[in-house]
Amino acid sequence: MIAQQLRDSGEFLALTLAHPDGLSPCHFTLSNGTHVEIWDTGVIYFQPPQYGQHDIVLSCGIHGNETAPIELCADIVRDILTEKLLLAERLLVLFGNPAAINLGKREVTENLNRLFSGHHSKGAGLINAERQRAKALEIYVSRFYQHTEQPRQRYLYDLHTAIRGSRFEKFAVYPYLHGQPWRKQQLEFLAACDVHTVLLMQSAASTFSYYASNAHGADAFTIELGKVRPFGQNDMRRFAQANTTLRALLTATLPELPAFESIDFNIYDVYRAINKQTQDFKLHFADDVENFTSYPIGTLLATDGDIEYRVEREGEALIFPNAKVAIGQRAILMVVPKSITAHLK
Numbered sequence: 373m374i375a376q377q378l379r380d381s382g383e384f385l386a387l388t389l390a391h392p393d394g395l396s397p398c399h400f401t402l403s404n405g406t407h408v409e410i411w412d413t414g415v416i417y418f419q420p421p422q423y424g425q426h427d428i429v430l431s432c433g434i435h436g437n438e439t440a441p442i443e444l445c446a447d448i449v450r451d452i453l454t455e456k457l458l459l460a461e462r463l464l465v466l467f468g469n470p471a472a473i474n475l476g477k478r479e480v481t482e483n484l485n486r487l488f489s490g491h492h493s494k495g496a497g498l499i500n501a502e503r504q505r506a507k508a509l510e511i512y513v514s515r516f517y518q519h520t521e522q523p524r525q526r527y528l529y530d531l532h533t534a535i536r537g538s539r540f541e542k543f544a545v546y547p548y549l550h551g552q553p554w555r556k557q558q559l560e561f562l563a564a565c566d567v568h569t570v571l572l573m574q575s576a577a578s579t580f581s582y583y584a585s586n587a588h589g590a591d592a593f594t595i596e597l598g599k600v601r602p603f604g605q606n607d608m609r610r611f612a613q614a615n616t617t618l619r620a621l622l623t624a625t626l627p628e629l630p631a632f633e634s635i636d637f638n639i640y641d642v643y644r645a646i647n648k649q650t651q652d653f654k655l656h657f658a659d660d661v662e663n664f665t666s667y668p669i670g671t672l673l674a675t676d677g678d679i680e681y682r683v684e685r686e687g688e689a690l691i692f693p694n695a696k697v698a699i700g701q702r703a704i705l706m707v708v709p710k711s712i713t714a715h716l717k
């Protein structure tokens with residue numbers, strides 16, 4: 373019944389949103405031979421009869437109000453289920469937080485993207501749906517990657533949108549690699565997605581992309597596609613290149629990509645994170661100040677009780693400023709331009 377519905381309509385997102393708290397596993401095979409398994413609400417696995425060397429996880433809706441990537445992934449899933457897109461790689465698609473998507477909110481109780489790498493079970497433990505979901509998503513990603521002993525290339529692209537506008541509308545966060553070189557080929561792939569701005573994290577994080585990178589050796593990124601808008605209000609033409617390039621990866625039709633040239637990129641080092649320590653945390657710039665804005669050295673950025681945070685370095689720019697985060701969490705990332713011709717592989 374569900375299988376037939378999905379084959380006809382391809383509406384896995386609608387099915388997910390109708391069952392935000394869980395969906396019984398089921399599986400079926402499309403007439404083109406692609407095997408489909410639903411592992412849970414928002415969790416769908418595809419295995420084509422012949423597949424290449426790439427194990428690809430596409431995730432979206434880790435934050436419920438970041439709708440452009442949800443629309444993009446829902447379209448890809450629909451096209452696979454209705455056999456318009458002939459998959460050539462193993463693929464796991466995740467709609468991260470269905471209950472938050474239904475509410476049109478970033479989170480229900482807690483920020484899901486701060487709960488990975490076991491953070492879901494720290495402190496009070498698995499006390500809410502987001503903590504349980506983070507743990508379940510880790511299990512699904514592990515199951516997907518551990519399918520075979522043979523070495524395969526693992527990817528995870530976690531698609532988001534930023535709360536604010538951004539001077540560079542599309543950008544990626546490259547998780548901390550613990551001193552390993554950044555991958556040129558992945559930067560070329562991002563450029564093909566029309567993502568030319570990359571932030572290099574310098575420390576471990578509790579995000580989904582860091583988890584996939586660190587725990588599974590995946591090439592993993594958080595990719596920001598524009599600004600938060602309600603469903604139906606996204607100009608998807610702005611993400612057409614990301615859509616086309618991801619589909620080319622899935623169908624093994626990616627053309628040879630232009631070679632990495634540092635001139636094509638804005639690369640930034642994440643130089644420091646400012647964490648909120650008290651309820652008095654306050655930003656000293658307007659809500660419409662965009663990501664990547666920089667101010668002269670000494671400018672007051674934020675106060676937290678008696679603590680003042682000022683611009684420390686020439687060219688330092690602000691990313692993801694948000695005074696509403698929970699105490700203890702990052703309220704701004706500060707980045708500085710970097711040249712990375714060395715330390716690439």
Ligand SMILES: O=C(O)CCC(=O)N[C@@H](CCC(=O)O)C(=O)O
Nearest residue numbers: 485533534535536545579594692
């Ligand atoms: O615009 C914002 O303030 C947040 C947008 C967003 O959700 N970004 C991710 C980035 C994750 C990472 O650092 O890799 C997040 O904050 O979870």
Ligand SMILES: [Zn+2]
Nearest residue numbers: 435438532533
């Ligand atoms: Zn997000």
